[in-house]
Amino acid sequence: MSIEIKAPSFPESVADGTIATWHKQPGQACKRDDLIVDIETDKVVMEVVAPADGSLSEIMAGEGSTVLSNEVIAMFVAGDVAAAAQAVTATEADAVALDASGPAVRKLLHENNLDASLVVGTGKGGRLLKEDVLNYLKNPSVVAPVSTAPVAAPVAAPVATEMPAPSTGPTHRTSRRVPMTRLRSTIAKRLVSAQNEAAMLTTYNEVDMSPIMALRKQYKTQFEKAHNGTRLGFMSFFVKAAAEALKRFPAVNASLDGNDMVYHAYQDISVAVSTDRGLVVPVLRDVEAMTLADIEKGIVGLATQAKAGKLTLEDMQGGTFTITNGGIFGSLLSTPILNAPQTAILGMHTIQERPVAENGQVVIRPMMYLALSYDHRMIDGKDAVQFLVTIKELLQDPARILLEI
Structure with a gap:
């Protein structure tokens, strides 16, 4: 049939x-x-x-x-x-x-x-x-091989030959031309479009990661046992802090639709994932209602699907805000590009011990630079800066994330 x-x-x-x-x-x-x-x-x-x-x-x-x-x-x-x-x-x-x-x-x-x-x-x-x-x-003399029974070749008398002098210059200078995939082409077009169409501006801050690192160290074993092997990472704290900050600054949780500004009463956060085919941003939905364990499980699941090429169109659509973590590759500071039609994106970076002033003393702390790129057409600088400061304060006092204060 x-x-x-x-x-x-x-x-x-x-x-x-x-x-x-x-x-x-x-x-x-x-x-x-x-x-x-x-x-x-x-x-x-x-x-x-x-x-x-x-x-x-x-x-x-x-x-x-x-x-x-x-x-x-x-x-x-x-x-x-x-x-x-x-x-x-x-x-x-x-x-x-x-x-x-x-x-x-x-x-x-x-x-x-x-x-x-x-x-x-x-x-x-x-x-x-x-x-x-x-x-x-x-070169027509090069023909396809013909499958025949092997025949022993006659042994020729050895002939003295002059070996060529070894080359002192480069011996292998090759190039490889590969067509751009549709996904890579689309990523390129969207990034260029975001830069050309949006009034993009970036504000920076830094966060002391000591409290979260201490919390993870104290509870990571209990957390893993209580949640069936789910590990407690940094991303869940950032996603949860972002969800809380988005409630307080609705313009950062908005999107543009033509001349209309659409304000979302929910927090669907896109998480950037690097794959062999390119960068994809699957969406964690209703983050405001998720626990840290739910977020960790969701991120691991989406990352696994992305790297296996198993994401569906539904996994990619929507999203009101994006978080990207260049720190896993060692990036110290960068300027993330907007994920249109969203109006803001948060960039995380590598944790690095640096001297900071604390109560009049110079101390060494594990610090991370944060970058918030935003569309100035919809978000005023005041709201963008306060949004990033709110995330910083929540991360430096994690109890406030749980208490929503």
Whole structure:
């Protein structure tokens, strides 16, 4: 039975997607729910799985192709194909590799009246790349290897040869050109747009992390036991302090919609997560009602999903405020860029022991610089500074977070 494999239904905010990786090739056996293909959108990578036991019979959209919502991208044949997969001949395998190579390769072969079997494929699974065909046309003497029984070569008499003098200069100067992914391209456009469209300004402060570090040290073992292995980190304190400060300064918890200012009566905080594909900002929802343990569990869950490419569009949408932690990479001070349409973003940085004045004495304290970037069109400097000072005060006296004072 032949089944159409379609791209997922994209929401209104996503116009189309790009075929990222085909994990199965025509003729290759797969089981129900095996991953067939990854489709990358502007926000997340969506997975398409096998509808039944069987195999792909045809790929209609190669890697790099742009596809629309519910567009047919492949044909699938249901049934037991294990025996058929083992019986694929070399000729059929070559055809499969060529079929997956894309229209550019087929067009080039056709225009030059060239037999694909003569070209050595260097792509994944032996598929032909455009560069393979171009290289063959430049040097036709290089042909594809032919599988034959090994024959012992005659032993030639040793010939004295002159070894080339060792080179004193650099021997490897290579470059690699990689197309920008949709996610990376979208990140770039959003960051540039935020800088060009918003009246972005950044205010800085610093916080003494001694109280929170002492609290963690005292209760981390009990906390972990009480909450089934959940560890007490710094992020939960910052998220909780931000939620409390957002209640007091509604403009920081707002967003712009055209000429309208939208003030949110809830705190959905986006947490920046770095992945191999780029930076993503999944959302912790209703943070004001969450405990420290709930926040820690939520952050770990979102980070795990993000790094595995399992985030959904729902995980990414919304958010009234963003927190990003460059400190985990060693950043001492930076200026975070707004996550539009939000009006503010908090940047955390690395903890560093520094001399500070305390009661007329110079003491060494673990200090962290904080940065709040905000849209001056909606937030006055007074509110932005007081918001950041509020977060500082809550962190330096954590009991105030719990007492909401």
